[in-house]
Amino acid sequence: MGIRIFVTGGTFDKEYNEIDGTLYFKDTHLSEILELARCRVGVHIRTLMMIDSLEMNDEDRAMILDNCRKAKEDQIVITHGTDTMETTARLLGGAALSKTIVLTGAMIPYKFGSSDGLFNLGSALALVQTLPPGVYVAMNGRYYTWDNVRKNRNTGRFEELR
Amino acid sequence: MGIRIFVTGGTFDKEYNEIDGTLYFKDTHLSEILELARCRVGVHIRTLMMIDSLEMNDEDRAMILDNCRKAKEDQIVITHGTDTMETTARLLGGAALSKTIVLTGAMIPYKFGSSDGLFNLGSALALVQTLPPGVYVAMNGRYYTWDNVRKNRNTGRFEELR
Amino acid sequence: MGIRIFVTGGTFDKEYNEIDGTLYFKDTHLSEILELARCRVGVHIRTLMMIDSLEMNDEDRAMILDNCRKAKEDQIVITHGTDTMETTARLLGGAALSKTIVLTGAMIPYKFGSSDGLFNLGSALALVQTLPPGVYVAMNGRYYTWDNVRKNRNTGRFEELR
């Protein structure tokens, strides 16, 4: 069956616009990253949106949930901006699908060469194959359940609520 | 308690000698890699040896097993050359320690910038936190149990025996 | 005597702030770049400012000119943001110092790994050793005299005025 990867954007996929010096989205780098990683596990990648997670609204999240629900696969990885990853995780977690869903992202764009994204994606793909059904956030070597995670706005790190 | 990481060398840590154009070992890059990955999980790194796994002998492997046995941690990641990773895995697996041990490595040296090592290490650290006691090989998005894995010499890929 | 390098900031030295996703300045990467380049020519680096060249004002430019005038070296490279590089070049060119001064910069921050800055710096250091006294802009394999250069705002490329 393989693993379903839903791409939603986030720092992971940001590019640098050399004309005006801003960061923007073009295409996802997921395929390129998996090739670099010599990834041998079967994945199906689908881009749902390419946005900064600060701009993700309720409709976007409902669409992500809908795609998770309808996916044939029981193992789903979602690349997502870190700023509101916890919000999407809670929506998905509350839906209690009988699937293993792992959200992951990056603090540094993949294109900037020294990204944590490659490491996080390695973690997420491992976790989605080993964790029981549920919704999880995988960042920087750790994983969190959907109802016990937040991003600390000051440190930029993920942490447990309690 | 945290995770114990044993470094044994392998392609992961190879360097390029610009004077004579050969590959060699200096220090491990594990700390640097974990910093790049913004890794937040507690790890204790110990370098056991820095060798090409083709040069690893029975004594070296006995020493690795001994270190796994004596480690206080129940979660152990071993970075290892890919060529004889399966041999070390079998020795460790046969010892049936009640610990989760994950061997990982890289096809491309970390220093060459486009390494699969960062991805594999992310996988290995996730797997060691989620898999039941046993010995596993984690490479390129997949994981294998110690008694069902080999490296295909022609393709360079890991695969199941049966 | 060696070559004097004045650092003024620009895209060359920009960093990515992973907490808020903005670009900012910390320290210059010039020493690190020259080490990577295994540069064997004697250079003296001095940071005059670390700013986006869109924020460079007349006072800043007067200070750069003053430093060029007072420098003991006859060969001066200035790293500079590309947006107003032509303005600084004109001020320096009009002063008609009997020195070879080469301004250079980058379209992509060095830290993003795939920078043109390393290439441009190689050019600038070569040009400052070979061109007669005067003020030049060195970008992307070409060089321009101070009174015949502008950055095309639409394409992001440097071009001659006539």
Add this chain to the structure above:
Amino acid sequence: MGIRIFVTGGTFDKEYNEIDGTLYFKDTHLSEILELARCRVGVHIRTLMMIDSLEMNDEDRAMILDNCRKAKEDQIVITHGTDTMETTARLLGGAALSKTIVLTGAMIPYKFGSSDGLFNLGSALALVQTLPPGVYVAMNGRYYTWDNVRKNRNTGRFEELR
């Protein structure tokens, strides 16, 4: 007319064979490097050979000279292994063509991500546009005339003979 680039191989273009851990040649990375550098100067690239310069023989060198002689361009850059760059330079220099010829190379393969090659190529392309007819070696921020250069085998650095 533009600049002619002759590719002969060398460390510059070496690749890492992940199956057997050796270094080898496939295709040149010159076009890719010039794209990364956003190079705006017109160049014509031609691959003459793809070899380690330790394996370059008299016939190979005669062929390089012949190509320099017949090239329509007066500005020629040659990428070359560093080990015998001085030998080729002497052959070309002795021929006294009325062209500017600059040999350059790298201590670290471009594919390894932290190469001096990008920097050296920036230098070489600048020098070929500014130096008078003659044959030069451009390495690591410096340039040498063909009759006054050697690679120090111990340090790996280029230096003047006298």
